[in-house]
Each structure stands twice: as C-alpha cells, then as structure tokens.
Amino acid sequence: MIAISTLISDDQRAVLALWHEVNASLSAYHKLVTTFGSAQQAWTAKVEAWRQLGIHPSHIKRHEQQEQTLTSIDTIEQALRADKYQLLFADQPDYPAQLLQIYDPPPLLFYRGNSALLHQAQIAIVGSRKPSTHAQKITFDIAQYLAQAGYIITSGLAMGVDKRAHFGALAQADPDYQGRTIGVMGTGINVCYPNHHDHLFTQIIEQGGCLVSELLPHTQPHKHTFPRRNRLVAGLSLATIVTEATIKSGSLITARLTSDQGKQVFAIPSHIDNSNAEGCHHLIREGATLIYHPQQVLDDVNVQLNIYPSDLKSIELNQSADTSSKSNTEQLTNKQKASVASKVAIPEHLEVVYKQLDWHGQDLDALLVSTELTAPQLIGQLMELELLGTISEQGGRYLRV
The missing domain is CATH 1.10.10.10 (Winged helix-like DNA-binding domain superfamily/Winged helix DNA-binding domain)
Structure with missing residues (x-):
C-alpha cells in the first residue's frame, strides 16, 4: 500500500483541515483563503483573526479545538489507506478541469470508483423524484443511447429520473461502455442516500462508474446539501437534459445553473395537462431546447466538441492531466489523433x-x-x-x- 504521505502533501492536509473546521462551508473557506493567502496560513491563523472576519461562531469553535480536527483528519487518512474512498484536491492535475470554471469550485472531492470518468465528456440527466412510467422509460432509453454514443451520464443518485438515468447508462451489452455514469452525492462519500439505493451505489462502482462528493465523510442529507450537489452535476457536464419535472423541482436549479455556466439545457415536452412536466414546459418557454430524440442532443453537443459520436469513447476534457494520470484513462482513437494532428497551428x-x-x-x-x-x-x-x-x-x- 502506498504511504499516505505520498498521497497528501502538507498544503493539501491544511486544505482538508480548513475544510473540516468550516464544516465544508464554501463561503467561509474561500473568505479565509482569500484573506490569508492560502489554506495553510488560514488554518494556522489565530482565533481572533477569524473572529474579526465575521466567521461563524461554530466554525471558530472548531478552530479552537484543533486536536479534534487532527483526529478527524487521521480518521480520513485511515480510510484512504484502506481504500474506502479517495481524495482529489483542486491543485492536482487529476482534479476535473471543468469544475475549476464554475463560480465556487470545491477545494477537494472525495470519490469512489473510476475517477478517470471525471475527465471525459459528460451529459447530465435530471428530473422528478416521482416520474411517470413513460418518463422513466424515456430517461432510461436516452441514458442508454447517449452512453452507447460515448458520453458519460452524470446525475444526482436521487429516486426517480436520476436512478433511471444511472441504470440506463449501466445497461450496456458492450463491456467497453459499461459503467459510463457518475453519481454526484448530496451526502458524505460513505453515506448511502436514499437508504435503499445501496444496490445502485454498488453496481456503479462494480461496473466501473464513479461516485463523488465535496462533503465531509458521514455528512447526512440536508435540504441545503442538494442544491450544492446540483451545481456540481451542472459543472461537470457539457449539457443538461430534464426529462420530466414539476415547476418546483430541484432539477430546475440544475438547469438554471447549467444555463448560468453558458451550457445548453434540453427539455422533453409532454401533455399540457401533465403537472409533472410543468417544469420542462417552463424551461422550453424560457429558452431550453425542445427534444424528442437523444440524437438531437448529440447533434448539438457534438458541434461544441467538433467531433463525431464514434470519437467520444475515450475523449478527455482535462487537457492538463500529466502522463501518469493518462495511464488510468483510455487513449485517443486513431481518428481523434488524426483530427488533432490536422489542426491549424496557433500563431x-x-x-x-x-x-x-x-x-x-x-x-x-x-x-x-x-x-x-x-x-x-x-x-x-x-x-x-x-x-x-x-x-x-x-x-x-x-x-x-
């Protein structure tokens, strides 16, 4: 087993410590790092300096009890040694580059499974937790179609549409396309939620998929953790498909975040009296692209990447990854190599x-x-x-x- 010291540097350990003490608060974390210049300096700063910044009292209390912080980090390191989960930090080349483009990227990501998928072209599929039978079938079929075309299907592991999207991506006869799904969690990496989704979680890992979370281990589900998850679903993906959603669905948050990030939103229409599809109709009215076949998604998204579906099997989005990390990912197809070689030289x-x-x-x-x-x-x-x-x-x- 690789020694933990080779996995986490002192600076990264400070990131983890600070993330623990602010209880994964993005605003508090970025405020401290911006003020003090680094996580290391923020973590070693005096309590009074935190207090003068207006940091929340609960964060200050944890900062006063750094022995407990160190104990928590030791527990995480033990889990890393046991390969219960792994960590990616924002300063590492293996960290998904597309997340660095969003407004508030997480400083770290816990993950289980095949992290190489994080660097490949992804399409998000989201929707109602209580979809109609018709929407369940449509979701499954679209996910399967796009996965067979080479895309990774990213969703939030919730009941309903999310679950069907993951299963559709997993339902591949060709072993080269199995496991082409990423589940973004609204809990800690070691918390299965919903509770009865343990089979889905296991299947994703066993078939070569990936589970990710920015939250600390053992973090339980809360109404505030799911909008956070939604921004990562949108941030990782090139586009978002909403297959069925009510007007108050959290899926519309994902769609809005997708649009805010300058990416395309697709929505599937339904009968005008279907209250479960009001969210999709609202999105279409607001400018989302109406689709009735997954090929329409491919036609639009492939234009963005300037590739054909057959090229997608191994495309990497993280162009900054070093050669050692590329050994864990699929290599470019011959067609892609020829395409890259033919690119115009940049003056x-x-x-x-x-x-x-x-x-x-x-x-x-x-x-x-x-x-x-x-x-x-x-x-x-x-x-x-x-x-x-x-x-x-x-x-x-x-x-x-």
Whole structure:
C-alpha cells in the first residue's frame, strides 16, 4: 500500500483541515483563503483573526479545538489507506478541469470508483423524484443511447429520473461502455442516500462508474446539501437534459445553473395537462431546447466538441492531466489523433488568448482579466482565431472547436 504521505502533501492536509473546521462551508473557506493567502496560513491563523472576519461562531469553535480536527483528519487518512474512498484536491492535475470554471469550485472531492470518468465528456440527466412510467422509460432509453454514443451520464443518485438515468447508462451489452455514469452525492462519500439505493451505489462502482462528493465523510442529507450537489452535476457536464419535472423541482436549479455556466439545457415536452412536466414546459418557454430524440442532443453537443459520436469513447476534457494520470484513462482513437494532428497551428502572438479558452466557453470579461489585454487587443485576437477556425463564439462566450 502506498504511504499516505505520498498521497497528501502538507498544503493539501491544511486544505482538508480548513475544510473540516468550516464544516465544508464554501463561503467561509474561500473568505479565509482569500484573506490569508492560502489554506495553510488560514488554518494556522489565530482565533481572533477569524473572529474579526465575521466567521461563524461554530466554525471558530472548531478552530479552537484543533486536536479534534487532527483526529478527524487521521480518521480520513485511515480510510484512504484502506481504500474506502479517495481524495482529489483542486491543485492536482487529476482534479476535473471543468469544475475549476464554475463560480465556487470545491477545494477537494472525495470519490469512489473510476475517477478517470471525471475527465471525459459528460451529459447530465435530471428530473422528478416521482416520474411517470413513460418518463422513466424515456430517461432510461436516452441514458442508454447517449452512453452507447460515448458520453458519460452524470446525475444526482436521487429516486426517480436520476436512478433511471444511472441504470440506463449501466445497461450496456458492450463491456467497453459499461459503467459510463457518475453519481454526484448530496451526502458524505460513505453515506448511502436514499437508504435503499445501496444496490445502485454498488453496481456503479462494480461496473466501473464513479461516485463523488465535496462533503465531509458521514455528512447526512440536508435540504441545503442538494442544491450544492446540483451545481456540481451542472459543472461537470457539457449539457443538461430534464426529462420530466414539476415547476418546483430541484432539477430546475440544475438547469438554471447549467444555463448560468453558458451550457445548453434540453427539455422533453409532454401533455399540457401533465403537472409533472410543468417544469420542462417552463424551461422550453424560457429558452431550453425542445427534444424528442437523444440524437438531437448529440447533434448539438457534438458541434461544441467538433467531433463525431464514434470519437467520444475515450475523449478527455482535462487537457492538463500529466502522463501518469493518462495511464488510468483510455487513449485517443486513431481518428481523434488524426483530427488533432490536422489542426491549424496557433500563431505565437495568439497563444496567450488561445490557452485561456476551453470547450465550455469564456466570456469577454473573464478573458480580459486572465489575458491582461486591452479590450481592442483581445477582440482583435479573438477575431483572428475565429478566422483560423480554431475557436467559435456561442451566446457571448468563446470556446475552442
């Protein structure tokens, strides 16, 4: 077994300690790290400094009891040694790059199973916890179709649509396509919720899928943890499909977050008197793409990636992963290699802008900050890249093609 010291650096241990003391509060964590410059400095800061920042009293109390923090970290390290679950930190190349693009990326992710899937092209499928029989069949069929086309199906492990989406992705006769699903948890990585979904959790792991959570182990379900989960479902995925949802469904939160991140939302229509589909009808009215066949999703999403469905079997989204991590993922197909080799060379003076772009899209404001160019300079270089056919503009966001 690999020694734990080779898995977690001192800086990462400080991240874990700080994450524990703020009880996985994103706002408190980012406020402390921004103020003190690093998790290490925030964790070693005096209690009074935390108090002056207006940190919640419960967080301050845990900061005063660092012996308990160290005990909790020791427990987590023991679980890592026993391979009960594993950890990814935001400073690691194996951390999913697409999550770094969202407004509030988690500093770490607990996971079980095949983490290589996190770097592959994903489509989220979400919806009602009490779907109609028809919606259950549609969800299963769409998930199976998209998984066979090469996409990873990402969902939230809830009853109803989520569950059917996961099972559809798992129902593959071809072993190369089995396990093409990611379950994002609204609990700690070692908490099965809903309780009777233990079979689903086991099947996902055994067939090569992946379970992920940003929450600390043993965290129980709470009404606030599921919107957090939804933002990760949206953040990991290239697009979101809502197959059936009420107007007050949490799925609409996922759809909104998907749209806020500049990605496409798809919705399936139903009878106008179907109250269980009011959420889908609302989304369509607000601009979501109406679909009645999964091929329509492929047609739209494949345009974003500039690939064909047959290329998707092994596509990686995390272009910064080092060569050692790539040994754990599928390699590019010959067709993809030929496609990459035929790409137009990026002129040297455009490389700074091009390197800031990804396949999810960046708006002008973000690019102005990251490139430190003036607006006229940036716009001119973006136009050059568009003329070269290396990037495109969609909805005010610029992305690679």
